[in-house]
Amino acid sequence: MTSPCPLCRVVDEDILYATDLYRVIAVNDPAWPGFCRVILNKHVAEMSDLSIDERSALMQAVYAVEAALRGALVPSKINLASLGNVVPHVHWHIIPRWENDSHFPDPIWANAKRDWLTKPSFDRTAIIQHLTQTLTQ
C-alpha cells in the first residue's frame, strides 16, 4: 500500500542538507524568505516515538538551521513550530520573522496585519555552507 503522506515522498523539494535520518529543505515561499523545514525521513507522528539519539540529532539540525538563518538574515525572531495536525509526520518549521513583516507578532498562519515594507533576500548558499559546516562532523 502506498502512503498518502506527502512528507514520506520527496517531490520537488529544495534540499539544503540531508542525512539518513532527516532532510533540511528551503520552503521557497516568496511570502516568507528563509522559511526552512527539517523533515524526518521516516513516517513517525511524535517526537517521543524517536530514540533519544534520533531526537537529539533531529534537534541539532533544527538548531543549526536556526543559527544559519540568524547569521544570514538577522531576523527579529525565529519561530520554531512542530504541529503535525494536518500531516502527522514529524517535521519542524523554522521561520525567520521581522517586526515589520506582514503578520508580526502573530504566527505566519494567522491573518495578515499589514504589507511588508521590504523583504530580506534569502542567501541559500550561505545557509547550505553553515549547515554543512555545523552538521558534518
Ligand SMILES: [Zn+2]
Ligand atoms: Zn509520512
